[in-house]
Amino acid sequence: MVYISVHCKKRIVERIRQAGLDVSDIEIEMNDVLRDTYDKTKSYAVKVKDLGIFIGDDESNHYDRDESNGEVLWLIIRNNYVCTFFFRRRDQPTEARKFSVDEIR
Numbered sequence: 694m695v696y697i698s699v700h701c702k703k704r705i706v707e708r709i710r711q712a713g714l715d716v717s718d719i720e721i722e723m724n725d726v727l728r729d730t731y732d733k734t735k736s737y738a739v740k741v742k743d744l745g746i747f748i749g750d751d752e753s754n755h756y757d758r759d760e761s762n763g764e765v766l767w768l769i770i771r772n773n774y775v776c777t778f779f780f781r782r783r784d785q786p787t788e789a790r791k792f793s794v795d796e797i798r
Contacts, residue, residue, distance in 0.1 A: 697775040738792035741766040
């Protein structure tokens with residue numbers, strides 16, 4: 694089982710709602726991720742869901758911004774805790790080294 698802080702959950706809900714989506718659009722996938730089993734000695738980037746719409750600012754300079762952007766919701770899990778989440782564009786690489794983790798799921 695994976696743990697997620699109240700703050701992190703709240704931020705995910707805020708960002709999903711800002712995009713005009715309903716939280717129920719990701720609820721099943723989030724619960725599946727949180728119920729899954731992970732090795733505590735490894736870190737993971739977990740693809741939760743491709744939301745099908747672009748979330749965030751769609752400026753051409755994707756690196757000069759305060760919040761993540763993209764169509765895909767990802768979680769980073771370390772020591773069985775969700776330490777962060779972000780949206781990532783579909784066209785970005787998804788190798789473990791790009792996320793600074795041991796494995797991709």
